[in-house]
Amino acid sequence: MSTGSEPEPDGPDPTLGAIMKERRHLINLGYRLLGSVVDAEDVVQETYARWYALSREKQDAIESPAAWLTRVAGRICLDLLGSARARRERYVGEWVPEPLPDRTDWITARPGGAVTDPADRVTLDESIGMAFLVVLESLTPAQRVAFVLHDVFRYPFAEVAEIVGRSPEACRQLATAARHRVRVSRARATTPPDRRAGLVRDFKRAWEAGDIAALVGLLDPDATTVADGGGLVSAALHPIEGAEPVARLFADLVTRMPPGFTILEHTVNGQPGLTARLDGATLVVLAFDVADDRITNIWAVRNPEKLRPWTAV
Numbered sequence: 001m002s003t004g005s006e007p008e009p010d011g012p013d014p015t016l017g018a019i020m021k022e023r024r025h026l027i028n029l030g031y032r033l034l035g036s037v038v039d040a041e042d043v044v045q046e047t048y049a050r051w052y053a054l055s056r057e058k059q060d061a062i063e064s065p066a067a068w069l070t071r072v073a074g075r076i077c078l079d080l081l082g083s084a085r086a087r088r089e090r091y092v093g094e095w096v097p098e099p100l101p102d103r104t105d106w107i108t109a110r111p112g113g114a115v116t117d118p119a120d121r122v123t124l125d126e127s128i129g130m131a132f133l134v135v136l137e138s139l140t141p142a143q144r145v146a147f148v149l150h151d152v153f154r155y156p157f158a159e160v161a162e163i164v165g166r167s168p169e170a171c172r173q174l175a176t177a178a179r180h181r182v183r184v185s186r187a188r189a190t191t192p193p194d195r196r197a198g199l200v201r202d203f204k205r206a207w208e209a210g211d212i213a214a215l216v217g218l219l220d221p222d223a224t225t226v227a228d229g230g231g232l233v234s235a236a237l238h239p240i241e242g243a244e245p246v247a248r249l250f251a252d253l254v255t256r257m258p259p260g261f262t263i264l265e266h267t268v269n270g271q272p273g274l275t276a277r278l279d280g281a282t283l284v285v286l287a288f289d290v291a292d293d294r295i296t297n298i299w300a301v302r303n304p305e306k307l308r309p310w311t312a313v
Contacts, residue, residue, distance in 0.1 A: 019051065022066050026073045032148050033077040034084075035097030035133050037309060043080070047073045067159070074145060074163035081141035092231025094239065096299045097133040098306040099285040102267035127152045130269045130287035130299050135185045139178050146171045147178035188291035193272075196290045197265075200272040203288075203295060204263050207250050207274075215247035220294040225249060230303030246298065257283075275310065282310040 023044060030040030047069055051059070062068045088095050126132055127148070136144050142164050149155040149163065150171070157168040157175075164171050191199070199218055206214035225246045229235025240249050261278045266285075268274075274286040285307060289297035301307065 019048070019065055019069070022069050023048075025066075026069060029070065029073060029148070029153060030077055031098075031100075032127055032133070032136070032152060033074075033145060034080060035137065036306075037098050037100070038305075039080065043073050043076045046076055070155075071159075071163050074149065075165075078141055078145050078164065081144060084141075092229070093235055093237040094226045094228055095137075096226055096228035096301050096306075097130060097137070097269075099130065099273070099287055099299075099301050099310075100128060100269050101309055102270075125270050128269050129271055131186070131289040131297065132182070133269070134297075134299070135182050136178075139181060140174075142166070143174045143178040143181075146174035147182075150175045151179060188296070191290045191293055195293065196288070197272040199290055199293070199295055200274060200288055201265060204265065204274055207254055208263055210251040210254050212244070212247045212251045215250060216243045218295055219243035219246055220292070220296045223294070223296055223298070225298040225300060227300040228303050228306070230305060232304055233302045235300070235302045280311075282307045285310060 026044045026047060027037070027040045030043040031037055034040055034043070050072055051065070051069065054062075059065070136148070139147065145164055146157075146160050149160045150157060157171045160171045160175075161168045164174070166174070203215065203218050206218065221243050222241065223243050223246050225236070225240045227235035227240075236249070240246050257276065258278055261276055261283065264275050264277060266273050266275050268285055268287045271288065273288060276283045276286075283302065285301045287299040287301070288295055
């Protein structure tokens, strides 16, 4: 789908530069709302298509093209979230958000946005964490949109209401409910970044060695692993729970990996993670969550459609 159009007879579009500058912001918004770069890019294409479907007269009448683009993109995302649950029911195995390589493009604020009501803010780097995105999957579409727009991108509830199609007070209540869900899920003590990296590095060594005892020692007793193969490659269809079952899963996995594979440390969604590669191709991306100095969750993404951004990493 094209995001541009032929110039009108009266000359080139004077708003083109400003409009295209919004692209990165819209993709960032779409990814946090949908958990998929591919879907976010489709939303942006559709948003631009709708802009260029307007006459020049209607475009000129829009006071803030940036705000218009955000409203349209937000509404498209809301519609997609409404149908996503039905699509996920047909998905083979568990669905995990698409993992992101270490790119600063994904850390971006609302252009010109003012900081208001800062006590409840989620920082932008936190908002791409795999654990955070997984919690967002448990929200209703309206809660997710209201929460992300307000708490992450700092849009006032009056503007959020125009996207969600509810009153500002109703949107405030949606964001409050979502915020409570996020806080409950993140109630355990956090681990400093250097210790998180050290735990993931120790996991890598134990995994390479197939050392079940060492793996168990790094895992929370209730640790959970969720794998996403999308029905395209082999992967556990249901979560694996408990330190020993998770440790045995990875110890067994390393014995079944093809000769010549390597396990590498990478930043995954802004946090320490691992990848397994063979002949330049990424076989799996592992994202980790850590609390109380133990690994609590591991998300293993094997679906090749979600690993395309990792081919050049």
